[in-house]
Amino acid sequence: MKYSEAKEKYIQAWGTLGSSWGVNRTMAQIHALLMISTVPLSTEELMEELKISRGNTNMNVRALMDWGLAEKVLVPGERKEYFKADKNIMNIGVQVAKERKRRELDPIIKLLNDITLVEGDTAEVKEFRKVTKDLQKFATQTESVLDLFIKSNQNWFFKILGKLR
Amino acid sequence: MKYSEAKEKYIQAWGTLGSSWGVNRTMAQIHALLMISTVPLSTEELMEELKISRGNTNMNVRALMDWGLAEKVLVPGERKEYFKADKNIMNIGVQVAKERKRRELDPIIKLLNDITLVEGDTAEVKEFRKVTKDLQKFATQTESVLDLFIKSNQNWFFKILGKLR
DNA sequence: ATAAACTTTCAATAATATTTGAAAGTTCAA
DNA sequence: TTGAACTTTCAAATATTATTGAAAGTTTAT
Known part of the structure; x- marks a missing residue:
């Protein structure tokens, strides 16, 4: 496979994946680009490569920084301003877990x-309490797993899980 | 808190949560309703309760069945036709994990x-290979964790993780 | 202070996703 | 068969979300 083709597929796939995870397509694509770049990229370079406007670029680069997935390089x-992404996939996973926990899980809990x-004490209300308590328990357990993942540095989390298989 | 208020908040929250997880709001809300209902519900009842059209209801009930989250009751x-949801939160988690793995993780891998x-062998291509291989590794590890979760019945998964904390 | 270089904002527009509702399709009892 | 009861489809309408691009804002060198 040619590099240009592989790169295109990769950026496209990352964008699609982002969409189904509540991250907008452009933000995910900028991230994808920064991930594979050997050097930090400027707004112009991102605009050029992804064929997107200045405003859009600026907005999504800032979103990436909010998520702790990219940073300015002077x-x-x-x-x-130039931008680069953290390339350590474990850090990225932790960062995403942390943000989504804060934005979604915490409010639900x-x-x-x-x-x-x-x-x-009607049947209706009793059932409601039962179901929501189950959900609460599940959410809390999920929170614990995420916390474990977030706190564990490096591959510790996967290593442990690997042993359980 | 009054039941009507709690119920409304719950359905609303479930819909919002769904949206940020790639599931459409209505599908999530129908699921929420079925979850707390003491009896199976008909299309009419769902329409009435959520104030949505017949077509929308039909479409999303079928989507729920595709996901293995609801079933017909005759x-x-x-x-x-009446519909009911599996109320076992662990089963739901497993079902969602299974479907998302199939729809998203598998294609990416x-x-x-x-x-x-x-x-x-340019620096560019070398970097590309490095990053994508890291992603591949991460995706594969994630897949293992999901498989573990999917196969483990009941609370086994959380119990084990609980001990690690 | 000025102006060039750059970043940010945001109202307007475009793209995407969801919802409606009426028509078509199906099933089944009589 | 027929028609009543019910389900499904899908083109059009609506709602939501993302994107543009020009204007406003900021920073810095001189």
Whole structure:
């Protein structure tokens, strides 16, 4: 396979994957590009490579930085900002786990904590309490697993799991 | 908190959570409703409760069945179809893990297997190979974890992880 | 202070995804 | 068969989300 073809497929696939994980396509594609680049890239270079506008580029680069997946690089003697991505896949995984936990799991747990307290003794309400308590338990367990993953550095998490197989 | 309020919040939250996980809001809400219902629900009941059209209801109920999250219930003497959801949260987790693995992870692993074979010895291509191989490794490890989770019945998975904390 | 180089914002537009609802299709009892 | 009861389809309408690009904002060298 030619490099140009492989690269195209890779960026395309990363974008698609991003979409089905609540990350917008462009953000994922910028990330994909930064991941394989040997040098930090400027806004212009990202615009050119992905054929996207300046505004879009700026917006999504900032989103990537919010997610802790990219950072600014200042090149001495240059006014322009360059961007690079952390290439350590484990760090990326941890970072994504951390952010999604904060943005999605934590609010749901908070909500479940509230609504499981609903009062009443009709069959309907009893069932509601039962189901939401189960969900609460599951969410809390998931939280523990994520915390374990987030705290464990390097490959520790996978190594342990590998032994269980 | 009143039951009606708790129920509303729960359905709303489940819909939002669905959206950020690549599942459409309505599908998630139907699932939420079926989860807390003490009896199977008909298309009409779902339409009424969620204020959605017949077509939408039909489409999303079928999607839920595709995901293995709901099933038809035939009530003797009734022409109408009723639907119920599996309420075992572990089964749901396993089902979702299984489907997403099949729909998303498997294709990405396949792609990575292809593109890591890109030939060339420029710095660019070498970096590309390095990054994609790392991703491949990570994806494969993730796959193992998911398989472990999918195969482990009941709470085994969480129990084991709990001990590691 | 000025202006060039650069970044950010945001209203307008475009692209995408979801929803509707009426028509077509199916099933089944009579 | 027929027609009532029910399900499915899908083109059109609506809602949501992403993108553009020009204007406004910022920074820095002189």
